[in-house]
Amino acid sequence: MTQDIKKHSYTIPCASTFRDAVMDLAAKRRVNVGDLARSVLLVVPQSVIDEFPDPGEPDQHDRETVILKSGTAKGRPWRRKPRLQVRMAPGFEVEFMRRALAIALALDHGETRVLLHSEEAPPAPPEATGREVVDPEEIVRLRTIVSVLSFDPLNDGVRSREDALYVLGFPPGRIPDGETLRARFRMLATIHHPDSPHGDHRRMSQLNSAMDILKRGAA
DNA sequence: TTGCGCGTGCGCTATCCCGT
DNA sequence: ACGGGATAGCGCACGCGCAA
Structure with a gap:
């Protein structure tokens, strides 16, 4: 096997x-640093990353000492x-x-909104001052991501417990407890609710059906 | 279907080359 | 001589083919 892009x-x-x-x-996310960077590059427009403050180089006294463990030295x-x-x-x-990694840290700290302008940037028009700008390119990216990562609606609807587990993103045979079930439903409902920008009526309907089946099973 | 061996790709760490 | 950047090497994971 060979790779086209090294x-x-x-x-x-x-x-x-x-x-x-x-x-x-x-480590907390059980991924490597490259995965973190790639995730940010995937979902955050380049213009936003460019505008994000660079954490910068280490200061003059911030150095690490490495002892060579083998070799001639x-x-x-x-x-x-x-x-x-x-x-x-x-x-x-x-x-x-x-900058991309700094955004990953910012998002992990709960800073879920990223401003498109920095303090050094040219002043925004008066009516836009202090407001986040919605980047149409970002909306398109997010819609694509949601579409790709979401479950495919079942052609015959949710008819069994296995169907319900599939719709809610649990592995077959899993028995989620009530709290886990409600948390997963709330999370998916905020994404697929028809009122949301990425909403889908069919998915939302199947989510409700899945929840009904699993709640009945747990009762 | 399962287990084994082989090949390949990738991440991480340590080392070495080269510019200052 | 020092120190930063590039990369070699090791180990692991995974896919594939083959045999039992």
Whole structure:
């Protein structure tokens, strides 16, 4: 098997606190740092990433010491900038990827809205000051993502417990408790409700049917 | 159908090359 | 000589083919 696009290995110098936070987040999500960066690149428009503040390089005193464990220089200490290393498709700039990872951290901290302008950016028109700008490109991306990741509505509707588990995204045979069930339903309902920007009447209807079946089964 | 071996790709870590 | 960036190498996961 050969790949058409070779991945490139990026070295991203950053403050040790930033590196630790990113690695903690990756560990918490059970993914690697590259996955975090790719996720942000997938769902956040490039213009937003470009505008996001760059966490920047480590300061002059922020250095890590590495002791070589083998080779001719075994035992020799190396001082270098704290860094993150990721393998991704070529063509990205280090600052851009550092911003992307900063967005991942911001989202994890609950900052679910990303402003399209920074303090240094040219002043916005008076009527737009202090408001988030809705990027049409972002809306299209999000709709595509929701469409791809959502379950395919069942042609014959939700007729069995297995169908219900499928619609709610649980593996076959799983017996979710009431709290897990309600939490999953609420999350999916906010996405598929016809009033939502990404809503779908058919999916919402099948969600309700699935919930009914599982609630009856749990009773 | 299952188990085994092989090949390939990828992530992570450590090392080494080269510019300053 | 030092230190940053690039990459080599190791180990793991997964897909595929084949045999039992």
